[in-house]
Amino acid sequence: MFTILPIKGYLDQIDGFYCDGISAGLKSNGKKDLGFIYSDTLCDVEAVFTKNKFQAAPLRHYQMYDKDFQTNFILINSKNANALTGQKGIDDINEIFSSLKFDITNPIMSSTGVIANPIPKEKIIAGANTFDLSSKNAESLAEAIMTTDAYPKTCMYEVKLEDGSSFKIGAVSKGAGMINPNLATMLCFICTDASIPKEDMKELLEVNSHTTFNAISVDGDTSTNDTVLLLANKKSKAYDKEAFKEVLRLVMHDMAMLMVADGEGAKKAVAFEVINAANDEEAQTAAKALSNSLLVKTALYGEDPNFGRIASTIGASQIQCDETKLVISYNDVIVYNKGEILLDDICEAKAVQVLKNSEYKVLCDLGIGEGKFTAYGCDLGYEYIKINADYRT
Amino acid sequence: MFTILPIKGYLDQIDGFYCDGISAGLKSNGKKDLGFIYSDTLCDVEAVFTKNKFQAAPLRHYQMYDKDFQTNFILINSKNANALTGQKGIDDINEIFSSLKFDITNPIMSSTGVIANPIPKEKIIAGANTFDLSSKNAESLAEAIMTTDAYPKTCMYEVKLEDGSSFKIGAVSKGAGMINPNLATMLCFICTDASIPKEDMKELLEVNSHTTFNAISVDGDTSTNDTVLLLANKKSKAYDKEAFKEVLRLVMHDMAMLMVADGEGAKKAVAFEVINAANDEEAQTAAKALSNSLLVKTALYGEDPNFGRIASTIGASQIQCDETKLVISYNDVIVYNKGEILLDDICEAKAVQVLKNSEYKVLCDLGIGEGKFTAYGCDLGYEYIKINADYRT
Structure with a gap:
């Protein structure tokens, strides 16, 4: 001990x-x-x-x-x-x-x-x-x-x-x-x-x-x-x-x-937790794709629970996935459940509340195997552009 | 004919x-x-x-x-x-x-x-x-x-x-x-x-x-x-x-x-031409990495010939490369030549002129083999964020 x-x-x-x-x-x-x-x-x-x-x-x-x-x-x-x-x-x-x-x-x-x-x-x-x-x-x-x-x-x-x-x-x-x-x-x-x-x-x-x-x-x-x-x-x-x-x-x-x-200009620190992937490597591929997607990052910046971008990024990452097994949630607010879109007005209001936090989790349960990985990322907003457009001067 | x-x-x-x-x-x-x-x-x-x-x-x-x-x-x-x-x-x-x-x-x-x-x-x-x-x-x-x-x-x-x-x-x-x-x-x-x-x-x-x-x-x-x-x-x-x-x-x-x-908010259409890579696949990997790099894209937006970001992106893409063989130019303005940094005040002024255009080429000669590929991308500025932060509404 x-x-x-x-x-x-x-x-x-x-x-x-x-x-x-x-x-x-x-x-x-x-x-x-x-x-x-x-x-x-x-x-x-x-x-x-x-x-x-x-x-x-x-x-x-x-x-x-x-x-x-x-x-x-x-x-x-x-x-x-x-x-x-x-x-x-x-x-x-x-x-x-x-x-x-x-x-x-x-x-x-x-x-x-x-x-x-x-x-x-x-x-x-x-x-x-x-x-x-x-x-x-x-x-x-x-x-x-x-x-x-x-x-x-x-x-x-x-x-x-x-x-x-x-x-x-x-x-x-x-x-x-x-x-x-x-x-x-x-x-x-x-x-x-x-x-x-x-x-x-x-x-x-x-x-x-x-x-x-x-x-x-x-x-x-x-x-x-x-x-x-x-x-x-x-x-x-x-x-x-x-x-x-x-x-x-x-x-x-x-x-x-x-x-x-402290991601340049970032206001949100987000954990992208991918679970039940075919294996750990595939979970890592998907989690890192999420933390790097500009469309995901700008939606987080806009506090917009546009989870279609999360699903699309997983699909684009070429890992094994199936929309009838996929579950997506922001902290404990489930917005997509195995083919069913749960994001009605009430659910959306709850999801937006999560997205207003400075730290939260995007959880993607692929429902396929036992692989898991958590990647950490942030939102991306105007300040990032400002910092990086003319960094040398 | x-x-x-x-x-x-x-x-x-x-x-x-x-x-x-x-x-x-x-x-x-x-x-x-x-x-x-x-x-x-x-x-x-x-x-x-x-x-x-x-x-x-x-x-x-x-x-x-x-x-x-x-x-x-x-x-x-x-x-x-x-x-x-x-x-x-x-x-x-x-x-x-x-x-x-x-x-x-x-x-x-x-x-x-x-x-x-x-x-x-x-x-x-x-x-x-x-x-x-x-x-x-x-x-x-x-x-x-x-x-x-x-x-x-x-x-x-x-x-x-x-x-x-x-x-x-x-x-x-x-x-x-x-x-x-x-x-x-x-x-x-x-x-x-x-x-x-x-x-x-x-x-x-x-x-x-x-x-x-x-x-x-x-x-x-x-x-x-x-x-x-x-x-x-x-x-x-x-x-x-x-x-x-x-x-x-x-x-x-x-x-x-x-x-x-028409890249969302883009003002520049840029060709990323990679030549003399080990093979066409490696040229493609490097060219696409350049067209996707946020740091490259924000530098283009800022009209900043920060070619270190271009070199760094090539190095990060894990293709075969050697800084003593690499040549980087904006159109015909060479800024880095096989280990030698050419970006003095005069060269920088010329490079900035190229970067002010709405269309130009970033040319990376890897000096290794005969592989080549051209990827096409754009700059990334505030407007992209504005368009994508709250796209659904």
């Missing part, structure tokens, strides 16, 4: 981790744009990256280290993704690290922002050299890594094990647009003092990605920079695999849900 | 075809919503339908006829798709046809509009019984089948063969939103007096769908009702397979391009 307790505060509450964020002049509005995570001992590290074939320079730089490398420093900037920058992008990262005044081991860089611009390395070097590595200011770090995010994204948990020992885990992340199920477009940094073996780090990151970051979508676009990093300094000496798996799932779920809720 | 001449006018210029459109009260604003195509002799007919698994009742009704059936009547309504209506939807079609006063053979119904509403059969029967089957008023028919279309869509051609004989072909179609590469969400009715053999009708419809209707996208959503119908009354006694293949391609291309240009 174990107990998981949410803790107020940030990942800098974990013994041995330090962080901060500053303004280095990358954002023209003077907002924070450069941050770091520093550990006073070397950490084991594992990562999962975007499946985009054009991986950004920081991802390729990371993958040049030996498989079991340890690190004590992550440098993170917003506003420039250092993507599509070729060998120069990697050379720039090496030049930045070799120009820093402080002593760090196997430093990692992580970037987010506009693709296909050379990274402004002079500003980054100048800014990073003002860092105070003894800072514990995760709030500033969370701000510094934001791009179109409306708010910073963090969480913290403490896990108490049966033998009285305990460990902590906390995360900071960014992500609002360009969010799609191949990790979602995002950066997420998770720190822990759990004494987790290296092999468990990789396994548990991957297993939990499937139902968290890989289950969310804002706009169906997969970025060049998606990264989830897990750092373990093992200072607590405490560990239990089941407990860690569960708390890591919580951390990743929290971060994923905060991203969906 | 043969000559293809565009003709001003509508498909009712073809000998033996009659059509009209009226207001039957399905649209609350009194606009035309019910139309027909009538032939004074029986026609061979072929169709291609949506790949959506939830095919609407009219499609299932059609498929109940024998493979080689002939028809002389198509009834078309807008505002209600008769989709997700089960056996009742088919029963309603049979009831409508058995209630019509005039003598017709193997009538076909075609519907577009809101999914999952019972079809208002009384209004349709009452309206259809006022039809004058001797009308030649294709303009009214084109209006009657519109839903969110901004304008009616028609074309007409005459083909002169080397032996002095000639035939005509004309089309009327609808489609603006819910447009996606599985035929695009649309209805298209093509009439000809060419003496085309039945087997050629199916073959040429399918081969031309690939590069026309299946190459366009407005919003990535595939409807339940997509239909392309080809009717041949063979009155001209003239036919040449190569000529017919080419003119049918022209007709279908015209109709497809009119739909893209």
Whole structure:
């Protein structure tokens, strides 16, 4: 048995981790744009990256280290993704690290922002050299890594094990647009003092990605920079695999849900739950199709229970389905039941009430097998267009 | 040799075809919503339908006829798709046809509009019984089948063969939103007096769908009702397979391009040309991903040459690609050349000029093999949201 307790505060509450964020002049509005995570001992590290074939320079730089490398420093900037920058992008990262005044081991860089611009390395070097590595200011770090995010994204948990020992885990992340199920477009940094073996780090990151970051979508676009990093300094000496798996799932779920809720301009965070599909894969195909359909997303925005679009999207996803077995509901309001349209005026009024909520569930029971998957998405309205029509300026 | 001449006018210029459109009260604003195509002799007919698994009742009704059936009547309504209506939807079609006063053979119904509403059969029967089957008023028919279309869509051609004989072909179609590469969400009715053999009708419809209707996208959503119908009354006694293949391609291309240009709220019709991919399939995957990407579409709307989103979308599509071989241009303005970012101030000004056009090309040379495909799409702006947020009301 174990107990998981949410803790107020940030990942800098974990013994041995330090962080901060500053303004280095990358954002023209003077907002924070450069941050770091520093550990006073070397950490084991594992990562999962975007499946985009054009991986950004920081991802390729990371993958040049030996498989079991340890690190004590992550440098993170917003506003420039250092993507599509070729060998120069990697050379720039090496030049930045070799120009820093402080002593760090196997430093990692992580970037987010506009693709296909050379990274402004002079500003980054100048800014990073003002860092105070003894800072514990995760709030500033969370701000510094934001791009179109409306708010910073963090969480913290403490896990108490049966033998009285305990460990902590906390995360900071960014992500609002360009969010799609191949990790979602995002950066997420998770720190822990759990004494987790290296092999468990990789396994548990991957297993939990499937139902968290890989289950969310804002706009169906997969970025060049998606990264989830897990750092373990093992200072607590405490560990239990089941407990860690569960708390890591919580951390990743929290971060994923905060991203969906912050979908650019989104007002609704919606769970698309597909059950009784022929198998889990087909449930996933249908659930992700729903979370990505523009017609579904605009109907949610309009608070219109136009469930025909939901059925049509399932049919278009090419999975096994049958309209005489399909049941569709908004939370517990059933609007279509195995061939019968239930959406009369009374039912519609109830459905509209559900759609007025900021969080709800669209449930599709395919009535065919036992497959299930829940994808998470959001509505899409005018604000998304406004944010993305001229993002670079 | 043969000559293809565009003709001003509508498909009712073809000998033996009659059509009209009226207001039957399905649209609350009194606009035309019910139309027909009538032939004074029986026609061979072929169709291609949506790949959506939830095919609407009219499609299932059609498929109940024998493979080689002939028809002389198509009834078309807008505002209600008769989709997700089960056996009742088919029963309603049979009831409508058995209630019509005039003598017709193997009538076909075609519907577009809101999914999952019972079809208002009384209004349709009452309206259809006022039809004058001797009308030649294709303009009214084109209006009657519109839903969110901004304008009616028609074309007409005459083909002169080397032996002095000639035939005509004309089309009327609808489609603006819910447009996606599985035929695009649309209805298209093509009439000809060419003496085309039945087997050629199916073959040429399918081969031309690939590069026309299946190459366009407005919003990535595939409807339940997509239909392309080809009717041949063979009155001209003239036919040449190569000529017919080419003119049918022209007709279908015209109709497809009119739909893209009428993408709900769209101001730009954009060709996404992918060349030198590993093979044609990969080119198609990348081209369609580009035409469907929200981030690409919003950048086009913002007239922002943010080509990083184009590269990122190609990378995310999981095809074989290499940033040191990739070339991206807007018309002839190259912005990225094999790892080199060319978008300085001068180049950007030129690219913005291209993006201000209402039609242009985004060219992606992958530099890997010889595969190529062109997909057609449009920008996505506020108007799309406005049209789709509360479509039913």
